[in-house]
Amino acid sequence: MKRILAFSLLAATIVASCASTSTGTPQASGSSPTGQHLKIGLVTDIGGLNDKSFNSLADQGRQQAQAQLLVVTSVTESKQQADYVPNLTKYAQDKNDLVIGVGFLMQNAIWKVATQFPNVKFAIIDGAPTDDAGAVKNLPNVANLFFKEQEAGYIVGVIAATMAKNKVGAAIHNTVCSMGGLPIPPVDRYIAGYQDAVKTVSPTTKILNGYSQDFVDQQKGIEIGKSHIAQGCDILFQVAGGSGLGYIQAAKAAGVYAIGVDADQAAVAPGTVITSALKKVDVAVFQTIRSVRLGTFKAGDNSFNATNDGIGFGTVDAIVPADAKAAATQALADIASGKITPKDTVQVK
Amino acid sequence: MTWEMLVGASVLAATLRLATPIALAALGGTMSERSGVVNIALEGSMLVGCFFGVVVADRSHNIWLALAAALLAGLLLAALHAYASITLRADQIVSGMALNILALGLTTYLDYEMYGTTGTPSDLVAVPDLHLTFLNGIPYVGTAIGDQNWIVWVGLLLVAALQVFLFRTVLGLRWRAVGEHPRAAETVGVNVRRMRYAAVLASGALAALGGAYLSLGVAHSFTDGMTGGRGFIGLAAMIFGRWTPVGALGASLIFGYGNALSTSLQGATVGGVRLPVQLLGTLPYILTILAVAGFVGRSRAPAADGLPYETEGHA
Amino acid sequence: MTQLQQPATTGPGTESPAPSVGQLTFQWAAGPAIPVLSVAIALVIGAVFVLLSGNDPVAAYSALVQGAFGTPYDITETLVSAIPLVLTGLAVAVAFRTGLFNIGAQGQLLVGALAAGWAGAQFATLPGFLLMPIVILLGITGGAFYGGIVGLLKALRGVNEVITTIMLNYTIVFVMHWLLQAGPMTAQNAFGTPASTPIGAGARLPVIIPNELVLFSRLHAGIFLAALAVVVFWFLLWRTPLGYQLRAVGLGARAAAQAGIDPALHMVLVMAIAGGFAGLGGMIEVSGVFGRVYDGFSSSYGFDAIAVALLGKNSPLGIVFAALLFGAFVHGGAYMQSHAGISSNLVAIIQAFVLFVIAAETLVRSLTRRRHGRKPVEAIA
Structure with a gap:
C-alpha cells in the first residue's frame, strides 16, 4: 500500500538548520588514491526520489558527480523509518567511500551506523549525528550539511514585500501569504525569514500564513491558496x-503570484512563479562528494548559506521590477556580510 | 471563530470542490456493489485516471482525448478486477488490494521515468471551470456555486441520473437484482456475468473521472499518490450513503465540509484558545464518524455483495 | 461490504474448524502449491516488467534474493522487517476470521506505539522487570482501545467497521502530528525532529544476536513476542470456547444466535483483540527498533498487513510465511535498487502481481489441474 493511504509523510520540504559554527577539522582522505573510482551511496528518506524537493535535489547532485567526477554512485529509497539503519549499513558494508543520508529523520540512524563503521565517511543533509537520547554527537567521520533556509525565505520575502508595497501588476492588495506543510520548525524557518523580510521592508503589508497539513495532497494546498486569495493575498x-x-x-x-521553494520552480508555472527560495542540496551533495575525491572532506558542521552560495533565489520572472530584484540581491549580500540576520521563528501564525 | 468560518459561502464552495472526487469514487463503488461485486480498487482506478489523463493531455493537447484516456485507464484497471472476481471468482478484496498496489507502483514508476526531474509540464490542457455569470450579483450563491469546475456539475448530474437509473428503470432493477439474488435474476433471463462486468467497468470509469477531476480539473498536473486515499474515503461514503447515489453524495458532502472546515478554521480561537492546526486535520474524519453513528447507523449491503456467482455449468 | 462472509473463507487453510498446529502446517504446506506457484507466476510477470523497463530480470531477482538472504545480517534484517507485519497481519486476520474487515491495523499500531512510548518515557526510571510489562500492556491496551471503538460503534449503532477503521486511521495520524510536534508528548530534539521522549532502558527490547555472531544485527527480542502472539492467535481461535464463539459470529448473526452468543459483545471483543495485536506490533517497533516514537514512523505496516493476512489465508503459519515474504521484499528490494538499479516501484509492482495471482487462484488451480471444490458458504462445525 505504501503511500496510497499513507498520509502526509514527514518528507518533502523538511529541513533543519542550526547555528553552524564549524567544529570539525578537515580530514585527509587516505582511503582512495586519486585516479581510482570512489564508491558513493545515497539513501533517501521516506519522501522518495520523486519528491521534487530535497531528495530529488540530492539525487541530482549525485548524478552530477557521477557524470563529472571519477565516482561510481548508487541510490536506495527508504520506504519506512525502520529502513534507514539497514540501508545505510548495507552501503557501509559494501565498502562505499561515502554514504549520504538525506533528511533530519535520519539523524539517529547516521549516528548508529557511523559509530559502527568508523572507517567509512558519512554525510547527512539537514542534520547531525544524534544519539539515542536525542543529543547531537559529532563524529570524526560524519559531515553535517546544514542550510539556513530562513535566509532564503528572507530574500524572497524582500521581493514579495517590495512588490506588495509598490502594488506591482496583480499585487494590488498589499497582502502576502505563505503556506507550510505542517508547523514543524524546519518548515517554519523558511516562513519566519519570509515574514521577517516583509515586516522589515514593508511594515504596512498584511501577512497571512496557513498549513495544508500534508506534504503530498495538492487539493489541500489549493484550498488554502483559494482561502488566502479570497482574503486579499496576491503573493503566495x-x-x-x-x-x-x-x-x-x-x-x-x-492570476496572482507565487514563490517556489527548495528547487527553482519557475517552470512549474511561468508568469505565476515570480521566483523561488533556493536550498541548494544538489550543490551540497556534489561538493561533499568532491571533497572526498580531493581529500578535503570536513567532518562536523558544514553550513550552506548566503556566504557560500548554499542558499539563494531562483529565476526571477519578468514581472518583477528591477528595484525588487536589486533589493533581493542587496539582501543576499547583506546577509552574507552579517548586516542582516533573518529571524528563525514565525511571528504571524 | 466566526459564522463566516463555519458556513460562509466560500466554505460551501470548498465543500463542493472537496466532495466531488470522493462522491465520484463512491458512485463507482455503489454501481459495482449494487451488482454484487466489491471493488476496493477504486483508489487505484482514480490514480491511473489522474496519471494517464495527464499523460495524454501532455501528448495530445486535447482535453477530450485526455479525459477519454483517464476513463479508459480506470476502466482497464477495473477490467482486471472484473476478470479476477467474476470470471475467475477470485477473492475480491485481495484482487482489489493488489490492483491498488499495482496502480500506485505503476504510476509512480512511470511518473519518474517520464517527468521525474522536471514534473509534468505547466501548459497542460485542463478541464475549465464553469463561470455562471448570471449568478454574479447574487450574494452567497454566486460565490458558492458560481465558479465550480465542469466535472463538479457532471458529477452532480451523474448522481441524479444513476439514482433514477438504479431505482426507476427496469435495467436498474435487474442491476440490483443481480446484487441481491443472482440466481433468481438468472432464472428470469438476466445475464448475471455480463451485468456484473458492466457494473465493475462502470465503477472504474466513474472513479477515474474523480481522478481526472483532481489532475485535469484542479491541480493541472500529476504528483505521485495524489489521490491520497480518496478512493477509500469514497468506499466509506458509499456505505454511509447506504449504497445509493444520492446517499453517497450526501456522505461525501459531509466529509468535504469537514475538510473545508479544517482550512477555514485555521487561526480561529475558541474561548481565547487557538485551535492546534494539526488537530484541525482530524475534522473530516471525526465528523464522518459522528454523522454515521448519530444519524445513519446500520446499513445493509446488497445480499450477494462480494460473493462470486457460479453458473450451473461451473459449480 | 457489511456482511463480508466470504473474504475469510477463501482458502484451504480456513475450512477445518479446529486444526492442530500439525494440521495447519500440513494444510498450508499442502493447500500448498497454490501460494508458492502464485508467487512464481507473479515473479515471471514481474520479470516481464523488469525487461520492459530495460533491465535484466535475472540480475534483478538475484539481487533481490541476495539482498534479502545473502548474508546473516540480511537474514536478520528480513526478520526485523517481518515482525511488525506478523502482528498487524494477525490483527487483520482475527477480524477476518470473525467476519469483520479490519482496515484499521495501521491506526491501531500507531496508538499502541504512542501508548507504549508514553509509558516507557513516563516511567523511564523503573527497572526492566517492572517497566517492560507495563509497556507491553499499554501497547496492547492502546491498540485494543482503538480497535474496541470500532467494535463498540458497530455493536451500538451498527456503524460499518470499514467506515470507522478508515476514518480512525486518518484521525490518529493528525493526533500523532499534534502529540509529537507541539503537544504533550513532544520532546526537545535536535533540530526539531518531531518525536517523543526516549523510553527508559528497562523498556528497550534487547538485541538477541551478539555482535560476534552477526555484526550489528538489530534482531531484537520482539521476535519472541511476535511468536507468542502467533501461538495465542491459534490457541484463542481454535482451542477456546471464546474462539469458537468468535468464529461463529463471523459466520453470521443467525449462526451466532443459534449458538447462544451475543453478537454485539463479540464485535467489541474481537475488534479489541485485533487492535491488541496491532498495538503490540507498535509497541515492539518502539521498544525494539527506535527507542522512542517518531512522527509518521509507520506509513504502511497496517496496509501491507491486509495483503499479509490474505496471502497467509488468515492462518497462523500462513501469516508468518507471508510476513517473511513481504519482509524479504522490503529488505531485498532496497538492495535490488542499489545494486541492480531497479526502481523500488518495480518491487511494488511485483508485490501487486503476487497478490493478484493469489487472488485469482482458480487460474493457478487450473494450471495445476486441480479441481476447485470450494463451497460458496462455509459450514460451521
Whole structure:
C-alpha cells in the first residue's frame, strides 16, 4: 500500500538548520588514491526520489558527480523509518567511500551506523549525528550539511514585500501569504525569514500564513491558496512539497503570484512563479562528494548559506521590477556580510 | 471563530470542490456493489485516471482525448478486477488490494521515468471551470456555486441520473437484482456475468473521472499518490450513503465540509484558545464518524455483495 | 461490504474448524502449491516488467534474493522487517476470521506505539522487570482501545467497521502530528525532529544476536513476542470456547444466535483483540527498533498487513510465511535498487502481481489441474 493511504509523510520540504559554527577539522582522505573510482551511496528518506524537493535535489547532485567526477554512485529509497539503519549499513558494508543520508529523520540512524563503521565517511543533509537520547554527537567521520533556509525565505520575502508595497501588476492588495506543510520548525524557518523580510521592508503589508497539513495532497494546498486569495493575498509562498504545487496552482488560476521553494520552480508555472527560495542540496551533495575525491572532506558542521552560495533565489520572472530584484540581491549580500540576520521563528501564525 | 468560518459561502464552495472526487469514487463503488461485486480498487482506478489523463493531455493537447484516456485507464484497471472476481471468482478484496498496489507502483514508476526531474509540464490542457455569470450579483450563491469546475456539475448530474437509473428503470432493477439474488435474476433471463462486468467497468470509469477531476480539473498536473486515499474515503461514503447515489453524495458532502472546515478554521480561537492546526486535520474524519453513528447507523449491503456467482455449468 | 462472509473463507487453510498446529502446517504446506506457484507466476510477470523497463530480470531477482538472504545480517534484517507485519497481519486476520474487515491495523499500531512510548518515557526510571510489562500492556491496551471503538460503534449503532477503521486511521495520524510536534508528548530534539521522549532502558527490547555472531544485527527480542502472539492467535481461535464463539459470529448473526452468543459483545471483543495485536506490533517497533516514537514512523505496516493476512489465508503459519515474504521484499528490494538499479516501484509492482495471482487462484488451480471444490458458504462445525 505504501503511500496510497499513507498520509502526509514527514518528507518533502523538511529541513533543519542550526547555528553552524564549524567544529570539525578537515580530514585527509587516505582511503582512495586519486585516479581510482570512489564508491558513493545515497539513501533517501521516506519522501522518495520523486519528491521534487530535497531528495530529488540530492539525487541530482549525485548524478552530477557521477557524470563529472571519477565516482561510481548508487541510490536506495527508504520506504519506512525502520529502513534507514539497514540501508545505510548495507552501503557501509559494501565498502562505499561515502554514504549520504538525506533528511533530519535520519539523524539517529547516521549516528548508529557511523559509530559502527568508523572507517567509512558519512554525510547527512539537514542534520547531525544524534544519539539515542536525542543529543547531537559529532563524529570524526560524519559531515553535517546544514542550510539556513530562513535566509532564503528572507530574500524572497524582500521581493514579495517590495512588490506588495509598490502594488506591482496583480499585487494590488498589499497582502502576502505563505503556506507550510505542517508547523514543524524546519518548515517554519523558511516562513519566519519570509515574514521577517516583509515586516522589515514593508511594515504596512498584511501577512497571512496557513498549513495544508500534508506534504503530498495538492487539493489541500489549493484550498488554502483559494482561502488566502479570497482574503486579499496576491503573493503566495509555498513550503509544502507536492501540496505546495497546489498552492502555486491556486495562484495561477486566480492570476496572482507565487514563490517556489527548495528547487527553482519557475517552470512549474511561468508568469505565476515570480521566483523561488533556493536550498541548494544538489550543490551540497556534489561538493561533499568532491571533497572526498580531493581529500578535503570536513567532518562536523558544514553550513550552506548566503556566504557560500548554499542558499539563494531562483529565476526571477519578468514581472518583477528591477528595484525588487536589486533589493533581493542587496539582501543576499547583506546577509552574507552579517548586516542582516533573518529571524528563525514565525511571528504571524 | 466566526459564522463566516463555519458556513460562509466560500466554505460551501470548498465543500463542493472537496466532495466531488470522493462522491465520484463512491458512485463507482455503489454501481459495482449494487451488482454484487466489491471493488476496493477504486483508489487505484482514480490514480491511473489522474496519471494517464495527464499523460495524454501532455501528448495530445486535447482535453477530450485526455479525459477519454483517464476513463479508459480506470476502466482497464477495473477490467482486471472484473476478470479476477467474476470470471475467475477470485477473492475480491485481495484482487482489489493488489490492483491498488499495482496502480500506485505503476504510476509512480512511470511518473519518474517520464517527468521525474522536471514534473509534468505547466501548459497542460485542463478541464475549465464553469463561470455562471448570471449568478454574479447574487450574494452567497454566486460565490458558492458560481465558479465550480465542469466535472463538479457532471458529477452532480451523474448522481441524479444513476439514482433514477438504479431505482426507476427496469435495467436498474435487474442491476440490483443481480446484487441481491443472482440466481433468481438468472432464472428470469438476466445475464448475471455480463451485468456484473458492466457494473465493475462502470465503477472504474466513474472513479477515474474523480481522478481526472483532481489532475485535469484542479491541480493541472500529476504528483505521485495524489489521490491520497480518496478512493477509500469514497468506499466509506458509499456505505454511509447506504449504497445509493444520492446517499453517497450526501456522505461525501459531509466529509468535504469537514475538510473545508479544517482550512477555514485555521487561526480561529475558541474561548481565547487557538485551535492546534494539526488537530484541525482530524475534522473530516471525526465528523464522518459522528454523522454515521448519530444519524445513519446500520446499513445493509446488497445480499450477494462480494460473493462470486457460479453458473450451473461451473459449480 | 457489511456482511463480508466470504473474504475469510477463501482458502484451504480456513475450512477445518479446529486444526492442530500439525494440521495447519500440513494444510498450508499442502493447500500448498497454490501460494508458492502464485508467487512464481507473479515473479515471471514481474520479470516481464523488469525487461520492459530495460533491465535484466535475472540480475534483478538475484539481487533481490541476495539482498534479502545473502548474508546473516540480511537474514536478520528480513526478520526485523517481518515482525511488525506478523502482528498487524494477525490483527487483520482475527477480524477476518470473525467476519469483520479490519482496515484499521495501521491506526491501531500507531496508538499502541504512542501508548507504549508514553509509558516507557513516563516511567523511564523503573527497572526492566517492572517497566517492560507495563509497556507491553499499554501497547496492547492502546491498540485494543482503538480497535474496541470500532467494535463498540458497530455493536451500538451498527456503524460499518470499514467506515470507522478508515476514518480512525486518518484521525490518529493528525493526533500523532499534534502529540509529537507541539503537544504533550513532544520532546526537545535536535533540530526539531518531531518525536517523543526516549523510553527508559528497562523498556528497550534487547538485541538477541551478539555482535560476534552477526555484526550489528538489530534482531531484537520482539521476535519472541511476535511468536507468542502467533501461538495465542491459534490457541484463542481454535482451542477456546471464546474462539469458537468468535468464529461463529463471523459466520453470521443467525449462526451466532443459534449458538447462544451475543453478537454485539463479540464485535467489541474481537475488534479489541485485533487492535491488541496491532498495538503490540507498535509497541515492539518502539521498544525494539527506535527507542522512542517518531512522527509518521509507520506509513504502511497496517496496509501491507491486509495483503499479509490474505496471502497467509488468515492462518497462523500462513501469516508468518507471508510476513517473511513481504519482509524479504522490503529488505531485498532496497538492495535490488542499489545494486541492480531497479526502481523500488518495480518491487511494488511485483508485490501487486503476487497478490493478484493469489487472488485469482482458480487460474493457478487450473494450471495445476486441480479441481476447485470450494463451497460458496462455509459450514460451521
